Amino acid sequence: QETGNAEVRFMQLDLASLRSVRAFASAFLHQEPHLHLLINNAGVSAGGTTEDGFSLSFQVNHLGHFLLTQLLLERLQSCAPSRVVIVASRAHCAGRLRPDTLGRPPPGPLSAFQDYCDSKLANVLHARELATRLEGTQVTCYAVHPGFVNTELFRHTPLWLKPLFLPLVWLFFRDAAEGARTPLHCATQEGLERFSGRYFADCRLQEPWPPARDDRLARMLWEASERLVGLEGSGGSPSP
Numbered sequence: 001q002e003t004g005n006a007e008v009r010f011m012q013l014d015l016a017s018l019r020s021v022r023a024f025a026s027a028f029l030h031q032e033p034h035l036h037l038l039i040n041n042a043g044v045s046a047g048g049t050t051e052d053g054f055s056l057s058f059q060v061n062h063l064g065h066f067l068l069t070q071l072l073l074e075r076l077q078s079c080a081p082s083r084v085v086i087v088a089s090r091a092h093c094a095g096r097l098r099p100d101t102l103g104r105p106p107p108g109p110l111s112a113f114q115d116y117c118d119s120k121l122a123n124v125l126h127a128r129e130l131a132t133r134l135e136g137t138q139v140t141c142y143a144v145h146p147g148f149v150n151t152e153l154f155r156h157t158p159l160w161l162k163p164l165f166l167p168l169v170w171l172f173f174r175d176a177a178e179g180a181r182t183p184l185h186c187a188t189q190e191g192l193e194r195f196s197g198r199y200f201a202d203c204r205l206q207e208p209w210p211p212a213r214d215d216r217l218a219r220m221l222w223e224a225s226e227r228l229v230g231l232e233g234s235g236g237s238p239s240p
Contacts, residue, residue: 011024011027011028012024013068015042015059015060015064015065015068016050016051016056016059016060016064017050017051017052018052018059018063018064018067018229018230019051021064021067021068021071022067022071024068025068025071025072026071028072029071029072029075034075034079035072035075035076035079035082036076036079036081036082036083037082037083037084037085037187038068038069038072038076038082038083038084038085039084039085039087039183039187040065040068040069040084040085040086040087040123041085041087041183042060042061042064042065043057043060043061043087043119044056044057044060044061045057045112045113045115045116046112047105047111047112047115049105053103054103054104054228055103055104055105055106055115056115057112057115057116057118057119058102058103058115058118058119058122059103060119061116061119061120061122061123062119062122062123062126062225063103063225063228063229065086065123065126066126066225066229067229067231069084069126069130070226070229070231073139076139077134077137077138077139080137080138080139081138081139081140081193082138082139082140083139083140083141083142083186083187084127084130084139084140084141084142085141085142085144085183085186085187086123086124086126086127086141086142086143086144087123087144087146087183088120088123088124088127088143088144088145088199089116089120089123089145089146090145090201091116091117091120092117092120092121092123092124092208092209092212093117093208093209094114094117095117095118095119095120095121095122095209095211095212096114096117096118096121096211097118097121097122097125097211097217097220097221099220099224102221102224102225102228103228106118121209121211121212122221122225123143124143124199124208124212125212125214125217125218125221125222126143126218126221126222126225127141127142127143127197127198127199128143128197128198128212128213128215128218129197129215129218129219129221129222130197131196131197131198132197132215132218133222134196135196138193140192140193140195140196140197141196141197142186142192142195142196142197142198142199142200143197143198143199143200143208144182144183144185144186144199144200144201145182145199145200145201145206146179146180146181146182146183181203182200182201182202182203185200185203186200189203199212
């Protein structure tokens with residue numbers, strides 16, 4: 001109603017539930033014959049675990065998007081040229097990914113923040129490996145840092161930290177419209193196909209932190225993500 005566009009449709013999706021992701025994908029594929037653009041934008045920074053047993057931030061920010069992208073991938077390919085935009089963050093520079101602890105809450109007093117950073121590193125690596133596996137299909141993908149944006153992302157910040165954190169948000173963070181510029185740039189700008197799998201910030205190509213350029217780590221993450229969301233051996237994943 002706010003957009004004034006009668007073609008905008010709301011469909012419920014809870015990334016903290018893999019069951020909900022599968023239900024959404026099934027409903028979408030039955031109702032919509034075309035898909036040219038997927039923007040994986042939703043995110044959270046909070047502690048806790050999901051109904052699937054994973055840390056909340058890692059599932060919402062990475063595993064849920066990974067599963068959704070895989071379930072919609074055949075439709076994206078059949079509608080090519082098409083694009084996938086994965087909203088990451090510069091916080092990926094503090095991320096750490098280990099195969100034996102993937103999806104578990106990190107230890108320590110800053111567990112929720114570390115989990116968020118880990119998920120953002122996963123976002124950048126997801127785009128990198130997806131581009132490798134989709135080479136030659138006319139489906140391209142991009143990881144983007146939207147800037148630090150004043151949304152409800154950090155609404156679960158601990159009470160003791162809010163008096164320190166919130167003034168910084170008000171003073172230095174971008175509003176939502178400014179934060180949307182780089183994702184929309186990668187979604188709509190012509191001529192970006194040769195940069196598939198790369199990382200963008202401020203509507204420009206940038207180099208991410210070295211671990212986010214590690215192809216071996218990207219493959220490990222992909223294979224582990226398939227296993228964690230139940231896609232391993234399903235035949236639903238493109239091969240490199």
